[in-house]
Amino acid sequence: MGLWVFGVVGVVLLVAVFLARRGGANEPHSFVCSACMQVHPFREIRVLPWWNASVQSVLTSFRCAACFPASVRETREVIATLDNAQRESFLEFLRNHKLDELAAQVEATDAVGARAPLGRFLDEIERGERKLGV
Numbered sequence: 262m263g264l265w266v267f268g269v270v271g272v273v274l275l276v277a278v279f280l281a282r283r284g285g286a287n288e289p290h291s292f293v294c295s296a297c298m299q300v301h302p303f304r305e306i307r308v309l310p311w312w313n314a315s316v317q318s319v320l321t322s323f324r325c326a327a328c329f330p331a332s333v334r335e336t337r338e339v340i341a342t343l344d345n346a347q348r349e350s351f352l353e354f355l356r357n358h359k360l361d362e363l364a365a366q367v368e369a370t371d372a373v374g375a376r377a378p379l380g381r382f383l384d385e386i387e388r389g390e391r392k393l394g395v
């Protein structure tokens with residue numbers, strides 16, 4: 262067996278590493294849904310604001326297709342009875358996502374006045390018209 266065999270193996274390994282990196286460098290292949298805690302393909306991820314009562318904060322939440330509708334309903338219920346602390350937390354959420362226009366609308370009003378623009382925002386997320394970054 263000559264040294265050329267090692268050369269061929271080396272080239273094959275380099276090509277394999279290149280293909281593996283090209284396939285998944287920027288986008289993960291999968292994610293864990295934060296409701297059912299199961300692994301799903303990344304292309305199915307749905308991102309939405311969700312009120313976590315235990316930490317009293319609106320969090321960027323990742324849901325699979327099956328869990329997404331129930332989570333939208335829960336966020337809608339929070340918005341329907343939005344209080345001052347929840348409005349503040351929504352404001353922080355919007356600023357973190359660079360949604361400055363909507364943040365300005367929410368900031369310009371009180372908790373009751375913020376319910377309508379936040380409800381429209383959630384409608385857009387539900388219909389897939391607005392996509393939040395992960």
Ligand SMILES: [Zn+2]
Pocket residue numbers: 294295296297298299324325326327328329
């Ligand atoms: Zn799920």
